[in-house]
Amino acid sequence: MPEACICDQNQNDSQEQEAQVCQPVGEYPPKAYPPDHPCCDQKLRNAGDVIKGPQVGDACPPMGPLGPWATGRVDWGPLAGLTGTRPVVDRYSITRYSNDEWRNHNAALVNETAAKHQSANRVDHESRRAAECTASRADKAQLDSTERLQRRAQDVHCWKTELERAAVAAGEEINLLDGQRQRLRTALGVLRLPAAIAGECLELRTARLEPDLVRDRVEEELVKEVALASEVGELMQCTLKRFEEQLAANKAAKQRAECDWSDKKEAYEIETTNVGLRNNSPDILFHPGATRFGGSQSSPESWERHTRESLELLEAENKRSKELRGTLDALLTNVSRDLRAQADLVDAALACRIAETTEALRFFESDLLQTLSHLAQTQKLILDLKTAVRAQDMPLKVAQTRLHNRLERPSVENCRDEPQYGLVDEVKCISAGVAGLLGQLKQAEDLLQTLLKNRADLERAILVKRKTLVIDGERCRELRSHFPSSVALSGY
Incomplete structure (x- = not known):
């Protein structure tokens, strides 16, 4: 050319x-x-x-x-x-650019670099000064904290010594009373057993899962048993007049003093450890949340007031105990019949509840098997629908490729003839069929999700029922088997 x-x-x-x-x-x-x-x-x-x-x-x-x-x-x-x-x-x-623009660009870059160098020098100087000031303030704050910790450790040690002396005196007084109440103590131990069993059963039944966590007849009878045991205990306390109350008060006061002494001993050890900590100690670590104030922390005034109250209470109870020592007014009330009758009601209600739970478990397991069968069928249907949708890809490609190729016909040959309309109708037909299959696929997937949720609900219900059967049928029955007999409840 x-x-x-x-x-x-x-x-x-x-x-x-x-x-x-x-x-x-x-x-x-x-x-x-x-x-x-x-x-x-x-x-x-x-x-x-x-x-x-x-x-x-x-x-x-x-x-x-x-x-x-x-x-x-x-x-x-x-x-x-x-x-x-x-x-x-x-x-x-x-x-692309003029010489002046090229020189201005170079000058701007140099000026910007110089400004950054000045900023870097200023930041370096300020950072070093800040580091020196921070180190100095940290050393002074650590020294002040060490002195305060030493004073606090001395205070804790003084109160700990006072509490230890008072607790030893209270223990001697309790031992003197214990020798005179040995027989009554045995009877009270037997009478506390029904209340302990009922309370333990109530505690165990709180572990039931939420759908079965209901206030049924078993729980009502257990609450009545706990109330009855409490009334029996109160009656025995009234019968024993002030003797048992005094003994419980002595033990409570001694326990409070011992707990306070134990807390102060642990606090003294912690404070001693903190006083010995230094920057080169091997056991120091980061504790980001240590600066938070706990909601249960006390003030120095309330801390000292609590310790003084423990000491004063212990001394007052020891004084009253000395006045009551040597007095024994033992009167055992025959309550074995009421406690045994209430125990029989609890056992009957528990057996009825176990039977109902077992029947419900059987129905749930049967429904679960049917749900799993439908679930498998739905999953197979989804696979078949997806296969059918994919099978329409090749006919759709053929029709669309034919239409694309016919668009390349030259000049007047590119006309809307009967094959053109037929290919367009074919594409529409295939697309409509695929859309229908996708709609059916969406319904099948929704059904699958529903079945999956139903299966999860049934499995959850079966788990709940099995958990309830373990608690009521095994643990509670095992615990109820240790309920004292009528002879034991009578104090003989």
Whole structure:
């Protein structure tokens, strides 16, 4: 194919000499525009540039570095940053910015680097000063804290010694009373056993899972048993007059003093350990949450008041115990019949509840088997529907490929003939069928989720019932087997 050249004539302005560019028309057809072409707009070139089309008889000069679409001007006005005012860059042009812009860019980068260096020096100086001040304040704060911890350890040790002395005196007084109440103590131990068994059964039944955590007849009878045992205990306390109350008061006061002494002993050890901690200690660690104030922390005033109250209470109880020592007013009330009758009611209610729970468990297990069967069928249906949807991919591809190929028919041959409408109808038919299958697939997936939820609910219900049977049928029955007999409850 012969090559044609389009040469640019010299412009009228003698100050700007443009080099002619010889472009092969066959090689670069997109750039061979005449002057009156719409793409040759005035806004795409600099003011004063003139682009002329090829003239008859023009010779083709040697190819220059710049063509008619890149004027080669590298200096322009303040509007150079706006779109359309820069010179056009073609494949032969390497100019984009002016020398002034290049120098301004370099100067801005150097100034920015210098500013960053100054900022880095200032930050380094301030950081080192802050580190020195922080270390000094930390050392002073640690020294003050050590002195305060030493004073606190001394206070704790003094109160600990006082509590230890008072607890030893209270123990001696309790031993003297214990020798006179040995027989009554045995009877009281037997009478406490029904209350302990009923309370333990109630505690065990609180471990039932939520659907079975109901106030049934078993729980009502157990509550009645606990109340009855409590009334029996109160009656015995009244019968024993103030003797048992005094003994319980002595033990409570001694226990409170011992607990306080134990807490102070542990606190003293902790404070001693804290006093010995230093920066080079091997067992120091980070504890981010240690600065929080606990909701149960006491104030120094309440701490000292609590210790004084423990000591005063212990001394007062010891004084009253000495007055009551040697007095024994033992009167055992025959309550074995009432306790044994209440125990029989609890056992009957427990057996009835176990039977009901077993029956419910049987129904749930049967429903679970049916649910699993439907679940397997639904999963197979989903796989079949997905296979059917995928099977329509190839016919749809064939129809769409045929339509695509027919669109490439040249000129008047690309007509809407009967095969064209038939292929379109085929695509619509296949798409409608796939949409219907996807709808069925969505329904099957929804059904699968429903069955899965039903299975989880049934499994949860079975777990609840089995948990209840373990608590009522095994643990509670085992515990109830240790209920004291009528002879034991009578105190003989």
